[in-house]
Amino acid sequence: MAAHEILAATNAVVTLDVAIPGIVWPWFVTMNMWAKSIGTGVIFMLFILMRMHPESVKNLRLPTAIAAFVFINIFLLFTLADLHQPFRMWHIFFYPHLTSAITIGSFMASTFLGLLTLLVFLAWKKQDETYDKVFLWVTILAIPVTLYTAALLAQCTARELWQMPAESAQMILAATLSGSAFMILLGGSKLTYEAKQTLGVVLGLSALMAFIIYMSEYVFGPMKAEEIAFTLEYIKGDGPYTVMFWLGQWMTFIIPMVLIVLSRSSKSEAILKLAAILALVGLFMVKHVWLIIPQLLPMS
Amino acid sequence: MQLGFLVDLHLCMGCKGCEIACKVENEVPLSTWRLRVKYVDVGTFPETKRTFTPLRCNHCENAPCERICPVSALHYLDNGIVNIDKERCIGCAGCIMACPYGAIYIDPQTQTADKCTYCAHRIASSMMPACVVACPVEANIFGDLDDASSNISRYIQVNQSNVQVRKPEKGTNPHHYYVGGGNVSLNPLASHRVDGHSLFNKITTLPVGGHH
Numbered sequence: 001m002a003a004h005e006i007l008a009a010t011n012a013v014v015t016l017d018v019a020i021p022g023i024v025w026p027w028f029v030t031m032n033m034w035a036k037s038i039g040t041g042v043i044f045m046l047f048i049l050m051r052m053h054p055e056s057v058k059n060l061r062l063p064t065a066i067a068a069f070v071f072i073n074i075f076l077l078f079t080l081a082d083l084h085q086p087f088r089m090w091h092i093f094f095y096p097h098l099t100s101a102i103t104i105g106s107f108m109a110s111t112f113l114g115l116l117t118l119l120v121f122l123a124w125k126k127q128d129e130t131y132d133k134v135f136l137w138v139t140i141l142a143i144p145v146t147l148y149t150a151a152l153l154a155q156c157t158a159r160e161l162w163q164m165p166a167e168s169a170q171m172i173l174a175a176t177l178s179g180s181a182f183m184i185l186l187g188g189s190k191l192t193y194e195a196k197q198t199l200g201v202v203l204g205l206s207a208l209m210a211f212i213i214y215m216s217e218y219v220f221g222p223m224k225a226e227e228i229a230f231t232l233e234y235i236k237g238d239g240p241y242t243v244m245f246w247l248g249q250w251m252t253f254i255i256p257m258v259l260i261v262l263s264r265s266s267k268s269e270a271i272l273k274l275a276a277i278l279a280l281v282g283l284f285m286v287k288h289v290w291l292i293i294p295q296l297l298p299m300s
Numbered sequence: 301m302q303l304g305f306l307v308d309l310h311l312c313m314g315c316k317g318c319e320i321a322c323k324v325e326n327e328v329p330l331s332t333w334r335l336r337v338k339y340v341d342v343g344t345f346p347e348t349k350r351t352f353t354p355l356r357c358n359h360c361e362n363a364p365c366e367r368i369c370p371v372s373a374l375h376y377l378d379n380g381i382v383n384i385d386k387e388r389c390i391g392c393a394g395c396i397m398a399c400p401y402g403a404i405y406i407d408p409q410t411q412t413a414d415k416c417t418y419c420a421h422r423i424a425s426s427m428m429p430a431c432v433v434a435c436p437v438e439a440n441i442f443g444d445l446d447d448a449s450s451n452i453s454r455y456i457q458v459n460q461s462n463v464q465v466r467k468p469e470k471g472t473n474p475h476h477y478y479v480g481g482g483n484v485s486l487n488p489l490a491s492h493r494v495d496g497h498s499l500f501n502k503i504t505t506l507p508v509g510g511h512h
Contacts, residue, residue: 012484012491015350016339024393024406084391084411091371091390102370102394156397157364157470230489298488299402300338300355 023295028082030288032075033149033174036109037283039071040142041179042186045199047139049183050132053195060190061131062123067186069116076109101155105148112138112145146175159294160227166213173213177206177252178283181276197264200272203279204260211253214286227297234293245289251282302361302380303418304445304475306452306463307354309485311439314339314352321434322356325419332405334416335431340484340491353485354431354440357382357403357416358466358474365395365404365415373413380445380475381420386412400470402488418442445475455479 046064049057080086096103115138122131150167153159180203184196191199222229235245259275262268314337322328322335335356342349359382366374366382373389376382389412396404396413407414419429427433432440443450448457456463456477464481465474483490 010342010484010490011344012340012342014338014491014493015341016337017493018333018336024396082392084393084406085389086391088371088388088390091388095371095388097370097372099367100370100394102368102392106370152368152394155364155368156394157472158398158400158402226489295397298493299400300336300488 017300023292025082025291025295027288028078030284030291031078032082033287034284035071035074035078036146036149037174037178038182039068039075040146041175042067042182043139043142044176045179045183045202047135048198048202049195052198053192056191056195060187061128062120063186065116065119065123067182069120072109072113072116076113101148101151105152108141108145108148112141115141146171158299159297160225161221161231161294166217169213170210173206173210174283174287176202177210177279180206181279184272184276196269196272200260200263203275204257207253207257207279211249214249231293231297234296235289241289241293244285248282248285248289251278252286301378302445302475303423304359304380304443304452304477305418306441306455306477306479308439308441309351309353309478309480311437312352312354313437314350315436317434317436318354318431318440321430325430329407329409332407334414342484351485353481355401356476358401358472358476359418361473361475362471364398364400364472368394368398370394377420379423381418381423383417383420384413384415386410386414389413400467400472
């Protein structure tokens with residue numbers, strides 16, 4: 001790939017250097033972010049439904065807690081699998097370095113998983129009153145659990161594309177987008193039509209805002225730093241990740257937005273479900289492209 | 301004491317003696333490097349020249365790798381060296397993602413992060429780093445930045461207008477300086493990189509050294 005700012009006068013060519021390392025954080029990390037978005041997102045959605053459509057959540061406490069429990073476990077398992085020394089994971093708890101987002105995130109995610117386990121137990125025992133009390137704290141904790149990966153990306157000084165606060169916004173929007181999409185599918189007949197419409201609005205608005213941020217970075221990012229310009233070349237023109245990037249943008253944001261408008265005008269739940277499925281699948285691609293391309297930047 | 305490095309690129313002739321000495325001293329495995337010399341060819345024939353740039357850990361005062369390491373495997377020594385404890389490392393690769401200089405790699409044998417330590421074990425025995433000893437033209441200058449009379453401090457004073465660090469905009473305050481460097485030698489994006497072409501090999505990408 002040609003570096004855009006090379007002066008023709010210098011005609012500089014690297015003729016000997018060590019091999020550029022391959023992808024350091026592979027799709028395991030994409031899976032980490034994707035599963036975490038769903039795991040925290042369904043919690044946010046249940047919280048919204050409890051306040052706006054309390055009649056709908058009667059039978060959703062247990063399925064939501066189980067879904068969050070499963071996806072947070074997937075997130076943690078892939079995090080563990082991505083370590084080159086997974087059996088030393090305990091070092092994080094016994095030799096913690098508190099300036100690292102990884103350390104803080106591990107503490108919070110572990111606490112979050114513990115509380116989710118408690119929620120599953122309470123829902124199974126049908127102790128709804130206690131469940132709702134614990135649930136408030138679970139919802140509050142879900143916010144930093146969602147955000148810590150953005151902090152981690154921001155700490156990656158070498159990857160200019162990952163900027164704060166854009167990454168924080170994208171993490172929260174990914175959670176509300178995937179959470180609403182998953183809840184539309186999970187709710188089924190348990191949700192009233194109005195509740196599904198509310199989830200559809202959350203899905204549509206999350207898609208709109210996330211799309212605006214991605215497009216803003218796509219257009220204006222290159223004006224801020226040459227490293228961002230170089231990185232975005234991988235998703236422009238005939239770049240190797242152009243197709244995946246745009247497929248992700250269309251599947252996750254553009255098509256679901258259109259489908260949600262259509263579902264509201266035609267009162268079609270099937271269209272709403274299609275929007276939800278597309279958003280969930282597309283989010284993986286969107287996250288993956290954004291994870292990979294900064295890793296292709298030459299460092300030497 | 302704050303130890304630092306300075307490379308006079310006017311003197312470096314790209315012999316790679318430092319690279320080999322480092323490999324031998326630290327038993328750096330195949331396909332990985334703690335120190336390497338980058339060649340960049342500049343100009344159009346017949347007006348051409350070749351630049352040589354030794355690249356190693358910059359031992360930053362404000363090191364992103366130290367900040368992001370969740371278990372303090374990367375840590376500061378009192379003498380300013382950013383050292384690594386391979387027994388502590390969990391191999392999360394956060395340091396690799398954070399280092400703006402591409403100086404850290406996963407050791408394929410230990411499955412842990414590794415990098416130049418300024419030969420901390422030799423320093424502890426009052427010896428110079430292996431690359432300094434090996435350099436036939438004394439292009440590598442090593443010493444205490446806090447001591448105004450040290451070789452490195454005097455070199456910086458004499459060449460004040462020509463001393464640079466890599467990527468100063470990152471705010472990492474590297475303890476690694478270059479004299480005689482230019483955009484082509486110090487900016488990774490200022491040169492073409494053509495896949496499949498290299499002076500001595502055709503390797504352009506390698507797996508990280510891990511299990512993925």
